[in-house]
Amino acid sequence: MAIDELTRVIAAAPSRPVSSAPPRRDRTLGVSLAALLLTFAAVLPLTRAITPTWLSLSILAMAIVWLAGAALRGLRAHAAAVPVAQLVVWVMAVTGCHSALAALGQLPGPYAFAGVLPTPRLLEALPPIAAAATTAIVENAAPLLPDASLTLVLVAAAGLLALLVDVLAVALRLPLVAVVVALAVWVVPPAVIGDDGHLASILLFTGAALLLLALDRRRRAPEEFRPVPAAAVAALAVVGALVVAPALPAPTATLRGPGPPTRIDATLSLGDDLRRNGDTEVMRYTVGEGEAPYLRVATLSSFDGDRWQPDDGPFVPADEFPPEPIAPPAGMTTAEVSVRVQIANLEGEYLPVPSPLTGLSGVGDGWNVLGENLTVIGGDVAGESYTATATIPRPTREQARAATATIPSPTAEGLQSTTMVLPDSPEVSPIRDLAEEVTGDEGNDYDRLIALQSWFRGGDFAYSLEAPVEDGFDGTSFEAISRFLEVRSGYCVHYASTFAVMARTLGMPSRVVIGYLPGTNTGDDLDDQSVYSVMASQLHAWPEVYFRGIGWVPFEPTPGLGVATEFLPDALTPGGADPDAPRPEITTTPSAGPTSGASRPPEDVGGGTGGGSGSDAGGWLLAAAIAAGVAVLLAVPWLVRQSIRSARLRRAAGGDARAAWRELRAMLVDAGIDTPPHESPRALAARVSTAHGVAPPLLAPLVSAIEDESYGPGGGAPRGDLATALREVRLALTPGRGRRAWQRAAPRSLLALPRFGGPDGDG
Structure with a gap:
C-alpha cells in the first residue's frame, strides 16, 4: 500500500485535535504546595504514637525544604539543580536541629560550622544517635515520649519525606507515586497502635492527595478539571475508612517495650511483662539532694536450675519496722536517701522501696518487711502513699578489694544456703569455665566482679527483647543462660540471672532483684525536692553480690542501662588523702540513663580534642x-x-x-x-x-x-x-x-x- 493511501486511511481515523489555545498558566507552585500539605498529612498520625514535642521542628524542616524548591523554581533554575539544592538545604536543616539540641545539652556537640554545616565529627555521632532512636522506638510503647535522639531522627525523616514527595510530584511529575509514598508513612501509626479514631487525619490526607492529583492534572491536561470523579473517589475513601476499616481484624503489630502493664511477675518470668502493649506511669516520688535511687520490689535468692524464686521467711510488720536502729558498716561512709512515693497505676502485693531500707512510714495495713532482703510485701500497693528511707554504704575501692564476697558464718547459714548453692547439673561446668576465663587475671572478688560486669557491657553483648525468644529461650534456666551466652543478646533478666549464676560458680553469694529504674526527673519541685516519674517501661532486673563487712552490692551488667558499679579510690573519697580532689560521678546504684555516650562529656564523643586527625579521617x-x-x-x-x-x-x-x-x-x-x-x-x-x-x-x-x-x-x-x-x-x-x-x-x-x-x- 502506498504511503499516500496510508495517509488517507490514517487521516480518516478519529484523532485528537491539537489544541490551538494559548498556553495556560504554570501551576507548579500549587502542585508543590499540595505536595507539602500531603507530607504534613502523612506525618501527622505519628503524633498519636509519639508525643508531638518533635512536630514543630519537623514542620520547620519540611517548610525549609519546600521553600528552597519553590524559590529556585520561581527563579527558573535548572530542573536538575532544584532537588540537589533541596538536599543540601535538608542537610543544613538537620545539622541546625542537631546544633540546637546540643546547645541545650541534650545531644553531644555541637559539631557544625556556623551551626548548619556538618563536620566529620557530626557524621561520627550520627550512627549512635540513630541506634538510640531505633532502640527508643522498639523498646517503648506508644505513645512514647521522644528523647533528643528520636527527635532529631524524626525531624530528619520528615524533611526527607518532604523532599521525596516534592521531587516525585513536581520534578518527576509522578503525583500518584508521591501519594503512594506518603500513604506508606500515613498508615504506620494506625497499624501499630490500632487507633481507629482518626477521621480528621483521613479527611486531611484524602483531601491533600486529591488536591495534588487535581492540580497536576490541570497542569498537564488541556481541559479543565472535572470535580465529579474526584468527589466520588473522596466519598469512597471516607466510606471505606469509616465502614470497612472498623470491620477489619484488629492489628497485631505493637510498639513493644521493656515494661509491664501495671503488675509485676515476681518469679522473674518477665518476658511478657517486658514486651507489653502499653506504657503507663506507675508512680511518682520526690527525693532531695543526691542521686535518685533504684526502687526494689522483690528479691530472688533461690535458684533451682529452671527459675529464680522470690524470697519469703521471717518478716516484721511494717508499723514495727525497724525493730531496732540499723547500724551502718563500721568505718564506712554512707549516704541516706529518703523518698516520698505516690503510687499512680500499679497493682500487686509488693511495695517499691529504696535499698537497703532503714525506715518506712505512711503505709496502710497488711504490709510486712522481709528479713534479710528488706523488701516489703503483703498489702495492696494500689493508691499507696508513703515515705521510705535507705542508708547506702559508700565503701572505697580499697575497702571493697579488701572485703571478701562471702556470707559471715555461722550466723547466716540459711542465707548462705540460698545465695551460694547451685543445682548439680552438667551445664554448670561450662558456665564456671567461662566465668574463670573472664575473671582469671584478677586478684580479689571485687575486681573479678568488675571484670565480669565490664565483659557484659563491653560491646560483645547487645540488649534485645527478641533474640533469645526467637528459639524459645525466654527465661532464666540453665538452658536459657547457655543460649544467651551463645547469642550474646537478651534483656535485663538474662544479664542479671547469668551474672548471678556466674558469680556463684566463683564461690560468691549472689541474688537477683526486680524493681524499677530511678525514673525521669519531671523538672518540678515539691517542698524543695525533685519530682521523678517512673513508667511501666522502666521495670528492670539486676544482680547483687554480698561482701562481708559491706553488705549487698548491686551491679549493672545490662548494656545501655544504668551506670556500671565502680567504687572510688580512697584518695578521692571524703576523709581520704586528698579530700579537695575532684570526685567523679561514680555510683554503686545504677541510674536510668544509658551509659553509651551519654555518661561521657560531650567533647569526648567521637574522639578527644587532641589527636583530632584520626577522628577527622x-x-x-x-x-x-x-x-x-x-x-x-x-x-x-x-x-x-x-x-x-x-x-x-x-x-x-x-x-x-x-x-x-x-x-x-x-x-x-x-x-x-x-x-x-x-x-x-x-x-x-x-x-x-x-x-x-x-x-x-x-x-x-x-x-x-x-x-x-x-x-x-x-x-x-x-x-x-x-x-x-x-x-x-x-x-x-x-x-x-x-x-x-x-x-x-x-x-x-x-x-x-x-x-x-x-x-x-x-x-
Whole structure:
C-alpha cells in the first residue's frame, strides 16, 4: 500500500485535535504546595504514637525544604539543580536541629560550622544517635515520649519525606507515586497502635492527595478539571475508612517495650511483662539532694536450675519496722536517701522501696518487711502513699578489694544456703569455665566482679527483647543462660540471672532483684525536692553480690542501662588523702540513663580534642562511604534506563519499527510529554512538533515505519536504520546537555511506563 493511501486511511481515523489555545498558566507552585500539605498529612498520625514535642521542628524542616524548591523554581533554575539544592538545604536543616539540641545539652556537640554545616565529627555521632532512636522506638510503647535522639531522627525523616514527595510530584511529575509514598508513612501509626479514631487525619490526607492529583492534572491536561470523579473517589475513601476499616481484624503489630502493664511477675518470668502493649506511669516520688535511687520490689535468692524464686521467711510488720536502729558498716561512709512515693497505676502485693531500707512510714495495713532482703510485701500497693528511707554504704575501692564476697558464718547459714548453692547439673561446668576465663587475671572478688560486669557491657553483648525468644529461650534456666551466652543478646533478666549464676560458680553469694529504674526527673519541685516519674517501661532486673563487712552490692551488667558499679579510690573519697580532689560521678546504684555516650562529656564523643586527625579521617571515610552508597543508589535508575535504551536502539538500527516507537514514547515520557494510548502516531507526532518544536522531518521516518509495520501487508517492507532518527529527535527534544543528563538520571519512563495501544500494539 502506498504511503499516500496510508495517509488517507490514517487521516480518516478519529484523532485528537491539537489544541490551538494559548498556553495556560504554570501551576507548579500549587502542585508543590499540595505536595507539602500531603507530607504534613502523612506525618501527622505519628503524633498519636509519639508525643508531638518533635512536630514543630519537623514542620520547620519540611517548610525549609519546600521553600528552597519553590524559590529556585520561581527563579527558573535548572530542573536538575532544584532537588540537589533541596538536599543540601535538608542537610543544613538537620545539622541546625542537631546544633540546637546540643546547645541545650541534650545531644553531644555541637559539631557544625556556623551551626548548619556538618563536620566529620557530626557524621561520627550520627550512627549512635540513630541506634538510640531505633532502640527508643522498639523498646517503648506508644505513645512514647521522644528523647533528643528520636527527635532529631524524626525531624530528619520528615524533611526527607518532604523532599521525596516534592521531587516525585513536581520534578518527576509522578503525583500518584508521591501519594503512594506518603500513604506508606500515613498508615504506620494506625497499624501499630490500632487507633481507629482518626477521621480528621483521613479527611486531611484524602483531601491533600486529591488536591495534588487535581492540580497536576490541570497542569498537564488541556481541559479543565472535572470535580465529579474526584468527589466520588473522596466519598469512597471516607466510606471505606469509616465502614470497612472498623470491620477489619484488629492489628497485631505493637510498639513493644521493656515494661509491664501495671503488675509485676515476681518469679522473674518477665518476658511478657517486658514486651507489653502499653506504657503507663506507675508512680511518682520526690527525693532531695543526691542521686535518685533504684526502687526494689522483690528479691530472688533461690535458684533451682529452671527459675529464680522470690524470697519469703521471717518478716516484721511494717508499723514495727525497724525493730531496732540499723547500724551502718563500721568505718564506712554512707549516704541516706529518703523518698516520698505516690503510687499512680500499679497493682500487686509488693511495695517499691529504696535499698537497703532503714525506715518506712505512711503505709496502710497488711504490709510486712522481709528479713534479710528488706523488701516489703503483703498489702495492696494500689493508691499507696508513703515515705521510705535507705542508708547506702559508700565503701572505697580499697575497702571493697579488701572485703571478701562471702556470707559471715555461722550466723547466716540459711542465707548462705540460698545465695551460694547451685543445682548439680552438667551445664554448670561450662558456665564456671567461662566465668574463670573472664575473671582469671584478677586478684580479689571485687575486681573479678568488675571484670565480669565490664565483659557484659563491653560491646560483645547487645540488649534485645527478641533474640533469645526467637528459639524459645525466654527465661532464666540453665538452658536459657547457655543460649544467651551463645547469642550474646537478651534483656535485663538474662544479664542479671547469668551474672548471678556466674558469680556463684566463683564461690560468691549472689541474688537477683526486680524493681524499677530511678525514673525521669519531671523538672518540678515539691517542698524543695525533685519530682521523678517512673513508667511501666522502666521495670528492670539486676544482680547483687554480698561482701562481708559491706553488705549487698548491686551491679549493672545490662548494656545501655544504668551506670556500671565502680567504687572510688580512697584518695578521692571524703576523709581520704586528698579530700579537695575532684570526685567523679561514680555510683554503686545504677541510674536510668544509658551509659553509651551519654555518661561521657560531650567533647569526648567521637574522639578527644587532641589527636583530632584520626577522628577527622574516620569522619571523612564515613562521609565518603555514605556518598558512594548514595551515588550507587542514584545510578540504578540511569543504569536500568540505559540498558533498555541500548537494547531498543540496537533493534531500531536493524529496522525494528516497534522497538523504535517504544523508545520514542519513552523519550517523550522522560521529557515530561504525555503519550495517551488513544492518540495515533501521526497525531502524536503533530502535537510534539507543534508544542515542543521538533521538526516534522525528524519524526517522519519513525511515524512512517510504525504505520507501515501496523498497516502494511506482511509486516511492511524492509526498513533502514531508525536509531539515527531517534538520536536526532532526542537532540531536538532536549537540546541542553544538563537537561538530557537530568532525564537520564531520573527517567520517568521507568515509573510512568507508557501504555502502548493503537497501531504499535501492547509493546
